[in-house]
Amino acid sequence: MSWILTLMAPILGGLLYGIERKLKARMQSRQGPPLLQPFYDLFKLSDKRPMMIHSFHAAMGIVHFAAAWVALAVLFFGGDLLVAIFFHLLSAALLIVAGYSARSAYSRIGSTRELIAIAALEPVLILSAIGFYLHSGSFEVSAILNAPPSLLPSILGFAALLIALPGLLKKSPFDAAEGHQEIVGGAEIEFSGRFYEAVYTAKWLDMIFVFTLVFLFGGNNLLLGITLAVSAFLTVVFADNATARVRYTDMVRILYSVAFVLAAANLIVGVVL
Amino acid sequence: MLVVLGFVSIALPPFGVFFAKWLVYEGGNGAGGVTTVILLLFIAVGSVALTLLYFKTIGRFLTDGAAQREKEDYRYLIPPAILGVLLLVFALFISVAMGGFFRETAADIVLNPVPVWGDKGGIILPFGQIKLWHILAAFFLLGIAPLLAAIFRFKGVDRVMPYTCGERIETDAYSFYFDPAGKIESFANLLSLVLFLLVILAGAFNL
Structure with a gap:
């Protein structure tokens, strides 16, 4: 099962991305693209003339995708949650390195914003993982899934993660790192064709990764886990539609003053009380 | 090359960056009570x-052309190359080292058994x-892939200039958002000094 989930992850992610685009369009009273549009995009990208600004930059896009896939594999094989988060952050870090290596102001500013977003999001992710540990007594995903649901005992941690989700997925209001109308996609701007395909698919894997984290709050209650993941997905799509992008400084302020405080409170409640 | 080797040395498992943090997070949970909370919050933000x-x-390295073009005497490469080889050896055989020498040495220092085991190449x-x-x-992702990417070139792929909205300007944007950090530099230095002294005092008085 772990193998199948890991191998199917890009396809599941593509479908999820297709559903998101469709849902977003319907929220805006539009027809929206077909459900399989992300896959049509992939075919189109693979047909494009191969171009790159330099080899290192292009290769980092592929390694970024590989790291995102490894992060998911750690989760699906029931591995250590902290290790999975490490690979997820490594994936983001590799895209930042790629962004810095391009001689483009948009790419470099996007990379720096991405870095600042990580600085605000990483503590929340780590503290959420510690919340799982406090409840299940282990960082192993397999142990967390065998323990009773941690939603109520770690409700503050869940709230913190929910607030951080748009940032992790670069969705509005925390999409300053991409800022299409402002910095033209940030660190991703210089990728094209098959190299952009890797970056594009990594986004799908990121979606699966973060909603799997939400799913873990259901513990051994599969139905609760699925309900939480679907609810979180709808919340993120709604927030993306209904909110405007905040400045990167406000993003850091909001994430530290609300999400981090909630995650820290969850830790205090779990350890001290 | 020096910079790449340097960063590889602080990034590779099991000593570097996230893996070192992993050990601290997992170890920190064993402390218990308020100590755990303070420790974990400090590590998370630190x-x-x-x-x-x-x-x-x-x-700075990736965006500064001068730094990339700089040629160093090959002898400067020797110490980081030795470091790189040692890291490679320790990373691949960490299970043996952690389960034996490191655990025993750590136990001698803290005067308590250290609950770390090596198993099937892992920890x-x-x-x-x-x-x-x-x-x-x-x-592979941290060390080998970036090195290979820096050495080898894709064949049959056209190279293009970065997108600049049609403007021909040189930018220095890599540290744009770090500049405001200068305002809190004195405070950060003072804090790190205080924390450093606290570590010495805690060690001296066995707290």
């Missing part, structure tokens, strides 16, 4: 500050484990 510092340097702690394939994957 590690982020450290990541920013790394990237400030990486950003086991009471709350979780790093498997061999995690170490190998990190090793």
Whole structure:
């Protein structure tokens, strides 16, 4: 099962991305693209003339995708949650390195914003993982899934993660790192064709990764886990539609003053009380 | 090359960056009570500050053409090359080292048994484990892939100029958002000094 989930992850992610685009369009009273549009995009990208600004930059896009896939594999094989988060952050870090290596102001500013977003999001992710540990007594995903649901005992941690989700997925209001109308996609701007395909698919894997984290709050209650993941997905799509992008400084302020405080409170409640 | 080797040395498992943090997080949970809360919050925020510092340097290296063109005498490569080889050896055989020498040495220092075991090429702690394939994957993604990417070139791919909205300007944007950090530099220095002294005092009085 772990193998199948890991191998199917890009396809599941593509479908999820297709559903998101469709849902977003319907929220805006539009027809929206077909459900399989992300896959049509992939075919189109693979047909494009191969171009790159330099080899290192292009290769980092592929390694970024590989790291995102490894992060998911750690989760699906029931591995250590902290290790999975490490690979997820490594994936983001590799895209930042790629962004810095391009001689483009948009790419470099996007990379720096991405870095600042990580600085605000990483503590929340780590503290959420510690919340799982406090409840299940282990960082192993397999142990967390065998323990009773941690939603109520770690409700503050869940709230913190929910607030951080748009940032992790670069969705509005925390999409300053991409800022299409402002910095033209940030660190991703210089990728094209098959190299952009890797970056594009990594986004799908990121979606699966973060909603799997939400799913873990259901513990051994599969139905609760699925309900939480679907609810979180709808919340993120709604927030993306209904909110405007905040400045990167406000993003850091909001994430530290609300999400981090909630995650820290969850830790205090779990350890001290 | 020096910079790349340097960063590889602080990034590779099992000593570098996230893997070192992993050991501290897992170990920190064993402390219990308020100590655990303070420890974990400090690590969570402190590690982020450290990541920013790394990237400030990486950003400078990748965006500064002069730094990339700089040619050093090959002898400067010897110490980091030795370090790189040792890291490679320790990363691949961490299970043996951690399960034997490191654990015994650490136990002698803290005067208590250290709950770390090596198993099938990985590391086991009471709350979780790093498997061999995690170490190998990190090793490839952090060390080998960037080095290969820096050395080899894609064939049959056209090279193009970056997109600049049609403007021909040189930019120096890598540290744009770090500049405001200068305002809190004195405070950060003072805080780190106080924390450093606290570590010495805690060690001296066995707290």
